[in-house]
Amino acid sequence: MNTQVVNENLYQEIVTKQANISLIGLGYVGMPIAVAFAKKINVIGFDISSEKVELYKNGIDPTKEVGNEAIKQTTVEFTSNEEDLKKAKFHIVAVPTPVNADHTPDLRPIQGASRTLGKNLTKGSIVVYESTVYPGVTEDICVPILEEESGLKCGIDFKVGYSPERINPGDTVHRLETIIKVVSGMDEESLDIIAKVYELVVDAGVYKAESIKVAEAAKVIENSQRDINIAFMNELSIIFNKMDIDTKAVLKAAGTKWNFLNFSPGLVGGHCIGVDPYYLTYKAEQLGYRSQIILSGRRINDDMGKYVVENLVKSLIKSNIPVAGAKVAILGFTFKEDCPDTRNTRVIDIVEELKEYGITPVIADPVADAEEAHHEYGIFFDSMEDVKDMDAVILAVAHKEFMDLSHEEISNWFNSMNEKKVLLDIKGVLNRKDYETNEYKYWRL
Incomplete structure (x- = not known):
């Protein structure tokens, strides 16, 4: 049987623009990849959201990852018409992989993307997945969908690979x-072509993993490691607060040792650190092993919103x-500073916990995607002008525009009739000594 399905010259055809690549999923990860590749080769950028595609076509970058000017200048062919995928021979799938309410993996986005691509897959193509998954998803879940929808056979009519995204939004x-x-x-053949294609845009170079499962596992432990380290910092913060010791001061002192790891306490949200560990523990449980360290870290981090409100x-x-x-x-309200993305933000935990105490907070975030926040959480943002006569203020995200606030501006947020101004500085961005005065009740992680 002839297994030489992928044209040996596919890379050359891509470089000489005789063959196109496609990017499926134009979010915070997929869109920057599409724009980067388009500087060298022909790129079709596909997303199921026609509204998002129209924004890109009009030169607007809602993610703020590359900026409006880069979107206006890019040669990416933005489309929401799935049939345009037939024009490409090298496909990169970069859709989100969230978790359900019970912390089990929600594979619907990657399954849906595989179905859409499968319907439009042509012989001799290579499909590379970038979405974070547990080991085995690419070959055991995505490949059968591609085969079923396309009528093609993996290894005979098309080939697959995996290259975990490492883009850090913002x-x-x-x-x-x-x-x-x-x-x-x-x-080896697919690995060689995939490596060469990515080398077109990755100046830092590529690392060839031994197998698809090894690459999947490497990605999922990268963020699990960060999650565990942040959980340790959050636990230290709880302990040191009970001792009336400033956690930030302790970490600053400990950080003078050459091999001390530089992590800080905080809310752990986003699509990676707060999600990826559950993918690994889910697969482990399927194999009969109940995670101890990973899930302990998750429990600590998931409870930090409640701890802040307490x-x-x-x-x-x-x-x-x-x-x-x-x-x-x-x-x-965003999951991290200077990034408009509100999906999987853990600030929502603070909002929900406040409601338990009969408090409906004023929420202001000049950076966040307001439409997305309303769609995801039913929240309408207030303006910074609405932050006045407050009994308490929680500085939850360290946006640059919050960092430049003067002591006087912060003071003007509060109700002057109260004997204390209650100020919670989650990220520890303010100078503690400026606010540990008789005027303020200042607290930070």
Whole structure:
């Protein structure tokens, strides 16, 4: 049987623009990849959201990852017509892989993308998945869907690979081009072509993993490791708060040791750190092993919103401010600073916990995608002008525009009739000494 399905010259055809590549999923990860590749080769950018595609066509970057100017200048062929995928021979799937309410993997986006691609897959193609998954998803779940929808046979009519995304949304330093790219393929031929294609845009170079499963596992443990380290910092913060010791000061002192790991306490959200560990523990449980360290870290991090609100309530009581009906502002709602993405933000945990105490907070975030926040959480943002006469303020996200606020501007947020201004600084961005005064009840992780 002839297994030489992928044209040996496919890479050359891509480079000389005789063959196209496609990017399926144009979010915070997929769109920057499409734009980067389009500087060198022909790219079809596909997304099921016609509204998103129209924004890109009009030169608007809702993700703020590359900016409007780069979108206006790019040669990416943006489309929501799935049949356009037939024009490509090399496909990159970069759709989100969230978790369900019970923390089990939600594979519907990647399954849906596989079905759409399968319907439009042509002989001799290579499909590379970038979505974070547990080991085995590419070959055991995605390949059968591609085969069923296309009527083609993997290894005979098309080939697959996996290359985990490492783009850090909102990070202007660690980009696609500057981070070593792990690549894998189902065999040597596909691995070679996949590696060469990514080398077109990844200046830092590629690392060829031994197998697709190794590459899948490498991605899922990268973020699990970060999650565990942050959980340790959050646990330290709980302990040191009980001891009335400033956690940030302790970490600063410990950080003078050359091999001390630089992590900080905080809310753990986003599509990676707060999600990926559950993919690994889900697969482990299928194999009869109940995770101990990973799930312990997850429990700590998932409870931090509740812990923040408990300390807010204690601060209000100590300041003789009634809890029920207190006017509380939350500044920042995104999952990380200077990034408009609100999906899987853990600030929502603070909002929900406040409701348990009869508090409906004022929420202001000039960076966040307001439409997305309303769609995801039913939340309407308030303006910064609405932050006045407050009983308490929670500085939840360290956006640059919050970092530049003066002491006077912060002071003007509060109700001057209260004996104390209750200020919670989740990220520890303010100078503690400026607010540990008789005027303030200041608290941070």
